[in-house]
Every structure is written in C-alpha cells, then in structure tokens.
Amino acid sequence: MVEAVVSFAVERLGDLLIDEARLLIGVGDNVKQMKVELKWMQCFLRDAEKRKHEDEIIRNWISEIKNIAYKAEDVVENYALYKSLDRVKNLHHVGSEIESIKSEISELTRSLQTYGLNATRERESDSVNKRQRELRFSYSHIVEEYIVGLDEDINQVVGWLVSNDRRCRVVYICGMGGLGKTTLARKVYHHDSIRRHFDGFAWAYISQQCKKRDVWEGILIKLTSPSKEEKDEILNMRDDELARKLYKVQQVKQCLIILDDIWTNDAWNLLRAAFPSENSRSKIVFTSRRKDVASYVDTDGFLHELGCLNEAESWDLFQRKAFPRRDTEFRVDEDFEKLGREMAGKCAGLPLAIIVLGGLLASRETLEDWEMVHKYITSYLIRGEVLEKQSRLAEVLDLSYDDLPYYLKPCFLYLSQFPEDHEIPTKKLIRLLVAEGVVPSNYEIEREETMERVAEHYLNNLISRCMVEVGQMGSSGRIKTCRLHDLMRELCLRKARQEGFLHIIGGSQQNGTNNVSSSTNMLDEKPSGVVRRLAVFLDQQVNHLIPSDQKENKGLRSLLYFHEKKCRLGDLKLLKNVFENYRLLRVLDLEGIKGKEGDCLPKEVGNLLMLKFLSLKRTYLQVLPPTLGNLKNLQTLNLQTITKVTWDSTVQIPNVIGKLKRLRHLYLPNWCGNVTDILQLEDLVNLQTLVNFPANKCDVKDLLKLSKLRKLVLNDPRHFQDFSEIFSSPGKKLKYLQSLSLKTDKFSFPDKLVDLEKLVSGCPSLQKIQIEGRIQKLPEIGLFPRNLSKLTLWGSRFVDDPMVTLEKLPYLKFLSGWEMFVGKKMVCSQNGFPQLKFLLLRGLPNLEEWTIEDGAFPNLYRLAVVDCNKLKIVPDGLKFATALREIEIRWMPKSFKSRIVSGGEDYDKVQHVPYIAFLN
Numbered sequence: 018m019v020e021a022v023v024s025f026a027v028e029r030l031g032d033l034l035i036d037e038a039r040l041l042i043g044v045g046d047n048v049k050q051m052k053v054e055l056k057w058m059q060c061f062l063r064d065a066e067k068r069k070h071e072d073e074i075i076r077n078w079i080s081e082i083k084n085i086a087y088k089a090e091d092v093v094e095n096y097a098l099y100k101s102l103d104r105v106k107n108l109h110h111v112g113s114e115i116e117s118i119k120s121e122i123s124e125l126t127r128s129l130q131t132y133g134l135n136a137t138r139e140r141e142s143d144s145v146n147k148r149q150r151e152l153r154f155s156y157s158h159i160v161e162e163y164i165v166g167l168d169e170d171i172n173q174v175v176g177w178l179v180s181n182d183r184r185c186r187v188v189y190i191c192g193m194g195g196l197g198k199t200t201l202a203r204k205v206y207h208h209d210s211i212r213r214h215f216d217g218f219a220w221a222y223i224s225q226q227c228k229k230r231d232v233w234e235g236i237l238i239k240l241t242s243p244s245k246e247e248k249d250e251i252l253n254m255r256d257d258e259l260a261r262k263l264y265k266v267q268q269v270k271q272c273l274i275i276l277d278d279i280w281t282n283d284a285w286n287l288l289r290a291a292f293p294s295e296n297s298r299s300k301i302v303f304t305s306r307r308k309d310v311a312s313y314v315d316t317d318g319f320l321h322e323l324g325c326l327n328e329a330e331s332w333d334l335f336q337r338k339a340f341p342r343r344d345t346e347f348r349v350d351e352d353f354e355k356l357g358r359e360m361a362g363k364c365a366g367l368p369l370a371i372i373v374l375g376g377l378l379a380s381r382e383t384l385e386d387w388e389m390v391h392k393y394i395t396s397y398l399i400r401g402e403v404l405e406k407q408s409r410l411a412e413v414l415d416l417s418y419d420d421l422p423y424y425l426k427p428c429f430l431y432l433s434q435f436p437e438d439h440e441i442p443t444k445k446l447i448r449l450l451v452a453e454g455v456v457p458s459n460y461e462i463e464r465e466e467t468m469e470r471v472a473e474h475y476l477n478n479l480i481s482r483c484m485v486e487v488g489q490m491g492s493s494g495r496i497k498t499c500r501l502h503d504l505m506r507e508l509c510l511r512k513a514r515q516e517g518f519l520h521i522i523g524g525s526q527q528n529g530t531n532n533v534s535s536s537t538n539m540l541d542e543k544p545s546g547v548v549r550r551l552a553v554f555l556d557q558q559v560n561h562l563i564p565s566d567q568k569e570n571k572g573l574r575s576l577l578y579f580h581e582k583k584c585r586l587g588d589l590k591l592l593k594n595v596f597e598n599y600r601l602l603r604v605l606d607l608e609g610i611k612g613k614e615g616d617c618l619p620k621e622v623g624n625l626l627m628l629k630f631l632s633l634k635r636t637y638l639q640v641l642p643p644t645l646g647n648l649k650n651l652q653t654l655n656l657q658t659i660t661k662v663t664w665d666s667t668v669q670i671p672n673v674i675g676k677l678k679r680l681r682h683l684y685l686p687n688w689c690g691n692v693t694d695i696l697q698l699e700d701l702v703n704l705q706t707l708v709n710f711p712a713n714k715c716d717v718k719d720l721l722k723l724s725k726l727r728k729l730v731l732n733d734p735r736h737f738q739d740f741s742e743i744f745s746s747p748g749k750k751l752k753y754l755q756s757l758s759l760k761t762d763k764f765s766f767p768d769k770l771v772d773l774e775k776l777v778s779g780c781p782s783l784q785k786i787q788i789e790g791r792i793q794k795l796p797e798i799g800l801f802p803r804n805l806s807k808l809t810l811w812g813s814r815f816v817d818d819p820m821v822t823l824e825k826l827p828y829l830k831f832l833s834g835w836e837m838f839v840g841k842k843m844v845c846s847q848n849g850f851p852q853l854k855f856l857l858l859r860g861l862p863n864l865e866e867w868t869i870e871d872g873a874f875p876n877l878y879r880l881a882v883v884d885c886n887k888l889k890i891v892p893d894g895l896k897f898a899t900a901l902r903e904i905e906i907r908w909m910p911k912s913f914k915s916r917i918v919s920g921g922e923d924y925d926k927v928q929h930v931p932y933i934a935f936l937n
Contacts, residue, residue, distance in 0.1 A: 081125060083517070087547050088118050091572055094601050094627055165337070165368070166330035167201055170323065174205050177319045178273065178300055179214045186297070187318035189311035190304045193483040193502060194413040195369030196323040198304040202275050205302065215300075217241075217272040225420060227284040230256065232276075233291050237263045240272055260291040267292065267299040275302045280420060282313045289314075306417055309481040325366025325502070334368060335361040338375025356387050363394050365503035370398055373410045398504070414508045417484050426516075427455050428475045429484060432501055433513040434521060434552030436579055440488045440498040447472040448653045448682060452604050452629035453575060467705070469681075492807035492831035492855070493784050517547070519575070522564050523554035550575040550604075557583050559610060562591045568598065575604040586612045589619055596621035603627055608634040608655070615639045623647035634658060634684070639668055646673025657684035657708060675700050682706040687732060689714050699723070712736035718743050720751065728756040734767035737790055741772040744779025754780040758787040758809075766790055766812025766836060777801055788813065795822045804828055806852075811835040818842065824849030824873070833857040841865045841887075845894070847872035859883035869894025874901070881905040891916060891923035899929065907936040 092114050177185045190198045205211060206220060219239035221232045237251055237259065254262065266272070274292075279285065292301065294315075303314065311320050326334065335357055336349065349357065357378075364370035374394070381387060398410055421429060428450060435441050447469050450456060455475070456468040476499065479485040484505055488498030501509060513519055548570055553562070555578055567573065576599070586592070589612060595605070602625050614637050623644025625631075631648070632655040641656070648654075654677065656668065667690030674683070675697040683704060689696060689711040696711055698704075699719035707723065708730040717739045720729070729751070731740060737759045743749060757780055761767060767790045774796040777783065783802040787809035795815070806828050810819070815838050823832065824845055830852050841863050847870040850856075854876055858864075864885050869892040877898050882888070882905070889912065895901070904927060906914055914935050916923040927933060 078125065080517075081121075084547065085118060085121055085125070087549070087572070088114075088121075091601075092118065098600060098626055164200065164204060165334040166326045167197065167204060170201050170321065171204050171208065174201065174302070174321055175208050175210050177321075178205070178302070179210055184317040185319050186294070186300055187311075187315040188300065188302045189308075189314070189318050189320045190302065190323065191306065191308050191311065191320065191483060192323035193367075193505060194306060194417050195367045195410060195504070196325070196483075197368045198306075198323060199277055200368070201323065202277060202302055202304050206273070206275055211273060214271070215273040216270045217266070217299075218274075219272065220275045220277065222277050223279045223284055223288075225280050225416075227279075227281075227287055229287040230259070232288060233259050233263055236274060236291075237266065240266050240270065240274075263291040264293055268297050270299070272299040273302070274299065275304075277304045279303050279305045279310060280307065282310055285310065285314050306483045307481055308483065309478070326368060326371070327366065328362065331361045331364060331366055331371055332358055334371045335364075335375045338372050339378040341379055352384055353387060356384075356391050360391055360394055363503070364398070367502065367504050369413060370410055370504055374398060398507075410504070411508075414504065417482060417505075418508060418512055421482075421484075424455070425475055425478060426512075427453075427518070428472075429479055429509060430513045430516060430518040431455070432485065433506070433509040434519055434550070434577055434579075435501075436554075437503065437506065438500070440500055442498055443473070443476060443496050446499070447476065449577075449604060449606075449630060450475070451681075452652055454603070469705070494806070494830075519550035519552060520548045520567075521552045521554070523556075547572055549573065550577075552577045552579065554578075555580040555584055555610070557581050557585065559584060559586045559591065562595055563598070571599070572601060573599045574601060576602060577604065577606045578608070578610060580609060582609070584610050586610050589616060593619040593621050596624050600624050601627050604630040606630070606632045607636055608632045609636070611635065611637045613637065618642055618645075620644045626650065629653070631655070641668065641670050643671040643673050645671065646676040648677060649679065651677045651680055653682040654680060655682075655684040656686050658687065670696065672696055674698060677701070678703065680704055683708070685709040685711060712739065721749055723751075724753070726751055726754055729754060730758040730760060732760045734759070734761045734769060734790055737767070737771050738769060741775045744775045750779050750781065752780075753782055755782055756785040757783055758785075759789060760787060761789045774800060787811075795819055798822055798825045801826060807831040809833040810837045813837050814839050816840060818844060820845050820849070826850075828852050831855045833859075834861070835859040837861065839863055842868075844868045844870070845873040846870050849873040850877070852876055854878045857881040857883070858885060861885045862887070864888050866890075867892045869898070871897045874898045876900050879903040879905070881907065882909060884908040886910055889913065891926050893926060896926040896929065901927075901930050902932060904930050904933045905936065906934070 174188055174190065177188050190201055192198055206218065212218075217240040219236040221236050223232065233256075234251060238248060240263075241247070241251075243251060251259065251262070267274075276288070293299070303311070305311075308320065308322070311318055339357060340349065360374055360378075361371055364374060374390075378387060378390060381390065418426070418429065431446075431450060431453070432441065450472045451468045456471045458468065473495075476485065476496070480487060480496070480499065485499050486502060487496055488500050489496075491497045510521075548567065549572065551563075551567060551573060553564075553576070555562075557580075559580075562576075562578075576595070592607075595602075596619060605625065605628060616638050617640040618633070618638050620642040621644070622631075622642065623646075625648060627650055628648050629650055629652045631651060631653070634655045634657050654674075656670070667688045668686040670685070670689050672695055674680075678700055680701050681703050683698075683701070683706065685708060687709055689709075696714040697719075698707075698710075698715055699722045701723060703725060704723050705725055706728045707720075707726060708728070710720070710729060710731050712731060712733050713736070717736060720726070720740070721743060731737065740759070757776065759771060769790060771788055771790045771792050773788065773792050774794075776788075777786075777796055777800055781802055782804070784804050785807040786805065787807075789809075789811045790813070792810065792813040792815065794817070805826055808823070808826075808829060808831070810833070812835065813819070814836055818840055819834075819838055820843055823829065829850065832850075832853060832855070834857065836859075838861050843861075843864060843866070845868065849870070850873060853874060856874075856877060856879070858881070860883070862885075865887045867888060871894060873894060875898075877900055880895075880898075880901060880903070884907070886909070888909075891913075904917075906917065915921050917927055917933060918924065919928075
C-alpha cells in the first residue's frame with residue numbers, strides 16, 4: 018500500500034515541476050532529485066512490502082518512507098495553496114522543506130545499503146514463504162469429515178464433467194478464501210460417477226509460486242503409474258519432452274485433472290503447453306479466487322461460483338465442529354444454542370470461519386468460556402487465540418490482500434470506511450477514488466481512457482478476485498452497488514488500521530451490536546502516523562463535525578460522514594470551522610447532514626482550493642456563496658435535492674460554476690434561482706455528467722460545447738423540444754452521450770411533443786433513454802443507437818403498437834412503459850426482444866388484447882403489469898417465456914388476478930414462474 022502513497026507523491030512532484038518550473042528557481046534541481054529518490058524507493062517497496070510481516074526493521078523503514086512521501090506531497094500542495102492565495106512570503110519555506118526531505122531520504126538510503134536487504138534476511142524470507150506454502154498445500158486424499166451445504170454444487174459440477182458436451186473441457190470453481198473451493202473439488206474428485214467415467218486422475222496444487230516442472234511431473238506420474246525405471250525417465254526428460262508426453266496421455270486416456278489454487282493468467286501460461294485444447298476427452302477442474310482467470314483459460318468453460326452457507330447450514334456445520342462427540346440423542350443446551358447461533362451468524366456463512374470457531378469452542382465446556390468467545394468473537398476468529406499467533410482464517414484472508422498489486426490496495430482499503438452491510442454505490446465510489454488520486458491523471462493521456470473507467474476496472478478486478486461482492490446490477494450490465502462480506506470487511510478494517518490508511522470515528526454504532534469486538538476496538542484506536550482520512554459516524558443531532566484530537570491535523574485530505582437518515586446540523590459555524598481549518602481537503606462528503614431550510618453555505622468554503630469532491634446532497638441549503646468559484650480543482654459537485662423538495666423551491670446559485678473548468682460531474686438542484694438570471698456552463702469542457710440542466714437559466718445550444726458529456730438529465734418539459742432542435746443542423750451531435758433523461762417532476766406528463774428521431778440521431782452512442790412526454794412516432798429501427806439497453810417511455814401515448822419496432826432492438830434489456838400506448842391490441846412476435854430481462858407495462862388504458870408468440874422474450878426475467886384495467890386474459894405465450902422468474906401484478910381487476918392463481922383458468926401459463934406477487 019505504501020508504494021501507492023509514494024507513487025502519488027512522485028506524480029504530484031512531477032506536476033509541480035511541469036506547472037511551476039518558472040517559480041521553482043533555485044529549488045527545481047532539488048525537486049527533481051527528490052522525485053528520482055522517491056522513484057528508487059518505489060522500486061524497493063515492491064519487494065520490501067512482501068517481507069514486512071517478517072522483519073521489524075523493514076516495517077519501520079516502510080513507515081518512514083510513507084511519512085517522507087506524505088511530507089513531499091504536503092510541500093507540493095502547500096506551495097500550490099500559497100501561490101493561489103498570493104502569499105509570496107510563505108513560498109520561501111518551500112526550498113528549506115525540500116532540503117529537509119532530501120536529507121531524510123539520504124539518511125534512509127545509508128541505513129539500508131542502497132535500498133537492499135542482506136542475503137541472510139532473503140534466506141529467512143524464503144524459508145518463511147516455504148513454510149507458509151507447506152502449511153497451505155492441498156492433498157487429494159484428505160476429505161473433510163463434515164461437509165454441509167455442498168450437495169447441489171457437487172451434483173452440478175459432476176454433471177458437467179460426465180456430460181458429453183464438448184464445450185465443457187474446463188470447469189472453474191471460484192469464490193473468496195474460505196468458501197470451500199478445495200473441499201468441493203475433493204468431493205468431486207472422489208465421487209463415484211467421476212471414478213466410473215474417467216480412466217486417469219491427477220491432483221496438483223499450484224499456489225502463488227507455480228513451478229511448472231513440478232506440476233507436470235506430478236500429474237504425469239499420477240496418470241501413468243510408472244515403474245521405477247519409467248519414473249526416472251520422466252524425471253530426466255527435458256521440459257519440451259515432458260510437456261509432449263503429458264499432452265499425449267490426455268489425448269489417449271480420458272483423464273480428470275484438478276489444478277487447485279491457481280492465482281494468475283501467468284501461471285496458466287506456464288502450464289498450458291502440456292494440456293490439449295481440443296481432440297481430447299480429458300477434462301480439467303480449476304479452483305481459484307479469481308474469476309478473470311476462467312475466461313482467460315477457456316471462454317467456453319463452465320464457471321461455478323460458490324456461495325455462502327445459509328443460516329440453517331451454518332448452524333448445522335457449527336454443531337458438528339463444536340460438539341464432535343454428540344450422539345443421535347444429543348441436544349444442545351438452550352443457553353449454549355443461543356450463543357452458538359449468534360456466533361455462527363457472525364461468520365456470515367463462510368465455512369472456514371465456522372469450522373475455526375466450532376473447533377475453538379469444542380474444547381470449551383463452560384458457559385462462561387462461550388460468553389468470553391462471544392464477547393471477543395472477531396479477535397478469536399481473525400487474530401487467533403494467542404495474538405502473536407495468526408489464525409488459519411486470517412492467513413487465508415491475508416493471502417488475497419497480499420496478492421493485490423500496489424495500485425489495488427488503496428482501492429480495497431477505501432471500502433473499509435463504509436458501514437457494515439452497506440450497499441456501496443459504485444458511481445460515487447469511483448468518483449471518490451479518482452478524487453483521492455488513486456488513478457494517476459496521466460492515464461487519460463497515455464491510455465486514452467477516462468480516470469473513471471480506470472477506477473471502474475480496478476473495482477471490477479477486486480470483484481473478479483472475489484474480494485468484493487456485487488450488489489445491484491444496472492440495465493446496461495454495469496454494477497450499481499457493491500459490498501463486502503462481513504469477514505472480508507474485517508480484513509479490510511484490520512489492514513486499513515495496520516497501514517494507517519484512515520481513522521474511523523464512532524464506528525461502533527455502525528456494527529449494530531453492543532458487543533465489544535476487535536472490529537470496534539480497531540475502529541476506536543487511532544492509527545499510528547499521520548492521519549489523512551477520517552470517516553465520521555454522526556448521531557441524529559450534530560454538535561461537532563471534527564473530534565477534538567483531530568482539530569490540529571492540518572494535513573487532513575478526506576472527510577466522509579455517515580449517519581442515520583434524520584441527521585441535523587446544530588450550527589452552521591461547525592461547517593465554517595471545517596472550511597477554515599482543513600484547507601488541503603480533497604474530499605468532503607456532507608450528504609444528508611441537514612441544516613435549516615433557507616440556510617446559506619458559509620463563504621469560507623472558498624478556502625478549500627485543493628478540493629476535488631464536494632457533496633451537499635440533501636443538506637437543505639438554499640443559498641450558495643460566490644466563493645464557490647474558488648474551487649478550481651473540483652471534479653465532482655453534487656447539489657442535487659439540496660433543498661427541501663416543494664414545487665416552488667429554488668436554490669440560489671451564483672454565476673460562478675463556469676469557472677470550475679476541471680468539473681467532471683455536476684449535479685444541480687431541481688430548480689435554480691439566482692440574481693443575475695443566468696448560469697454559464699459552456700466552458701465546462703471536461704464535464705461528463707450533468708444532472709438537472711437548468712434550461713431556463715442557460716442556452717440549450719451550449720450543451721453542444723460540452724463535448725465529453727456522457728450523462729445528461731433535463732427536468733423542465735418546456736425545453737424538451739428546444740433540446741431536440743439543436744441536432745437539426747448537420748454535424749451537431751453529442752457523440753459520447755450514453756445516458757439521456759428528459760424528466761418531469763410533476764405527476765402528469767406534458768403534452769408538448771418530443772422528436773425522438775432527432776434526439777437519437779444527435780446522440781449516436783446512447784445506451785439509456787428516458788423520455789417523459791408525448792412522442793408522435795418511433796424512429797425507424799435503423800436510426801436507434803445500436804447499443805441501446807434501457808428505454809423508459811412515460812406518457813408517449815403511441816397510437817400504433819410500439820412493440821413492432823421495439824422488439825427488434827438487439828441489446829435492449831430494460832423496457833418501462835407508462836401510458837406508452839393508447840391502442841387496444843399489442844403483439845410481441847417470435848424472436849422479439851432477444852435480450853430483454855425486465856418489462857414494465859403500466860397505465861395502458863385501452864389495452865384489451867396482448868399476444869405473445871412462441872419464441873418471444875427468451876431472456877425475460879421479471880414482468881410487471883400495472884393498472885391495465887381492460888386487459889382480461891393472460892397472454893398464452895407467457896408459458897414459453899421459460900426464463901421468467903418474477904411476475905408483479907398491481908392495481909389490476911380481481912378477475913385478472915383470479916385467472917393466475919393456482920386453479921385459475923390461466924394458471925398453466927404462469928405455473929413455471931417461482932414468484933408471483935399481487936399488490937395494491
């Protein structure tokens with residue numbers, strides 16, 4: 018993680034040299050030398066961080082490097098701050114500070130012999146790594162005594178392997194550490210059906226230190242059962258001979274090979290020469306924590322993701338481990354059961370955690386002993402009974418973290434500040450990561466890719482490594498929310514504490530428990546070294562925003578607040594104090610901390626010249642000061658629903674937003690009101706997101722100047738047609754726009770027509786369209802954006818059946834229609850809507866007949882029919898929509914509902930659907 022800190026400091030020094038070379042007369046050479054020295058340190062850290070667990074000297078040295086990097090960063094940003102404030106008298110300090118940092122670096126350089134470690138420590142490190150590998154080594158003949166919750170998984174994987182499906186050459190078992198991937202592989206390996214089906218069997222443990230020669234030799238010996246002479250011959254073969262021999266054996270015999278614990282694509286690249294990709298009846302099973310390796314090995318392979326145990330399975334496994342000597346008549350005492358169930362629940366369905374906990378309690382026979390473990394459960398699970406001795410669970414989880422490349426470690430640790438069981442919005446997370454500098458700004462030049470997309474790749478990498486779980490998925494296939502498994506979160510908190518990454522205040526409130534645990538202890542205990550980030554959990558009534566021990570921390574870079582829904586700010590002076598004291602802040606998230614309606618944002622916000630992320634969402638502020646224009650580094654500004662929502666409420670915004678030329682994401686209030694009656698936004702050339710464009714305060718044509726715009730929301734129906742007209746002239750396009758919403762805050766849809774054909778012709782890259790208003794006709798199918806995946810049409814009131822056109826959209830996954838169609842008959846044809854997963858039909862006042870032909874909706878997962886009162890019969894074709902899993906019927910006549918319930922006339926059409934809800 019320290020390498021990421023140094024990397025960012027190096028980048029900031031580079032920015033200083035480029036941007037301010039003219040003003041660095043006399044110290045420029047020192048800045049260059051400091052940058053070079055830090056780069057050397059960065060190279061060393063890649064090796065040293067792997068060994069920091071083994072050597073106190075290395076740990077201390079790494080900590081010193083981090084502090085030096087922070088000092089270098091402070092020099093750069095204080096310099097920029099003084100320059101912006103025109104404080105020339107302060108600038109002379111820069112030279113002496115740089116000299117001081119240079120001296121510290123030189124001293125460190127001498128202390129460890131030019132960044133090296135002596136050979137003894139290297140041998141000691143190799144020895145420790147060897148012992149760790151031996152402890153984790155997996156053997157095919159060891160089958161766990163107690164297996165719970167894997168029956169369906171075993172049957173599915175065995176079914177794939179014994180099938181004659183040529184695509185199933187590879188089965189990939191993945192999941193986070195401790196889920197039981199190796200356990201499942203062993204059960205499959207020894208399964209009767211597998212033993213009857215295959216001729217040869219081999220098990221190879223790969224690990225992070227993949228040695229191809231050892232793997233090939235071991236597999237070949239197991240598949241051929243050679244004599245002593247033949248074995249010696251194998252051991253003396255050249256690598257190419259060995260690979261060829263193993264390759265041919267798999268073509269001649271029908272073999273099953275388990276490659277357990279494979280971590281990287283590189284490991285497979287080393288091994289693949291010995292495994293045939295075709296003309297073979299042999300099959301391979303991989304186990305790994307990384308899903309991305311699966312698609313790399315074989316895109317046609319079968320991916321099996323292991324899930325966590327449910328509550329009943331967790332309790333079953335816990336009992337088997339905690340009471341190993343029970344007989345058939347054994348019954349758990351009521352007090353023990355209550356404690357046991359609570360502790361098993363804390364394991365969040367992770368089998369390894371339950372096994373560790375059950376094994377720990379098996380030797381404890383008194384209720385007092387159980388209560389002690391219950392009180393400090395996380396300490397026992399994660400740190401082990403004796404704090405100096407790491408537990409098996411911690412070792413398994415730590416491997417995932419230690420395997421991360423340096424640039425992913427701060428991404429993972431950043432998740433530690435979010436509350437337990439919190440659905441983390443990925444858009445916001447990505448913008449926070451960009452603001453924090455986790456993604457180097459030069460990526461946009463070097464890779465021609467936005468920093469947001471790079472941050473999204475980082476997050477997807479963590480997901481593919483099974484360290485972060487997917488929450489909600491969006492209609493376009495992007496991840497809307499993510500979360501951490503409880504025990505992975507404990508790892509995240511522990512590492513953030515060890516690394517001094519951030520300090521969490523009031524965190525015990527987020528755990529939803531009064532029990533004292535190591536989690537709470539870690540949150541309350543201040544990390545060693547400089548604190549750069551604070552995550553503060555507030556009560557409903559806010560009387561202070563900064564804890565007293567942080568008031569002198571001028572180097573604070575990030576302030577995120579979490580709270581209950583009804584959180585009120587006692588006095589605006591609290592905000593003023595934040596703005597005055599923490600001028601180097603990059604991130605300030607005040608979302609949902611409500612003041613009094615009509616409050617003014619303190620003018621001192623203009624002091625935060627380094628600020629990149631500012632959220633005032635749902636704060637009830639109604640007047641913003643002109644000093645907001647000072648925040649020239651701002652990338653994200655969220656003023657959405659800043660005031661209490663009423664139809665006549667406005668927010669006074671001075672005409673200074675246009676000065677914030679580095680803005681990338683701008684969320685404006687529903688309605689803007691200001692003295693000058695104008696708001697200039699045309700100079701925001703870096704803007705990607707613009708929500709609630711104030712067409713009554715701006716010229717709609719100015720939108721064409723925002724060439725990087727990817728998301729646009731207009732909420733004033735009076736200007737929808739004006740927006741359509743800006744694309745009338747040739748060459749007038751928003752070519753990168755992916756999401757467009759023309760919305761109204763009122764419940765009745767506007768009658769003014771929207772020209773959808775002009776809209777789609779002017780925005781060729783659209784993936785999401787939401788139109789609330791009349792549309793006379795749909796464009797020809799060829800005019801729609803090719804990658805359109807989400808379409809919301811409310812109040813369009815088509816006279817002709819829109820399904821005739823919409824069903825031909827090849828990638829449409831989400832269709833929502835409210836008052837979309839005023840005709841009587843609607844037809845969905847064979848092969849129509851090939852990718853659609855969600856369909857909402859609401860308020861179709863005249864619809865009497867809906868025909869669904871066989872072959873329509875092959876992928877439909879959820880259907881909602883709402884307030885279509887003249888529709889009497891369920892379409893026959895629904896019985897052919899075999900992927901359908903959920904139906905919602907709302908505000909429909911009782912006669913319609915009665916046809917669907919069990920025994921009803923149309924029940925046979927929907928009986929294959931697992932979930933049907935009737936709501937009013």
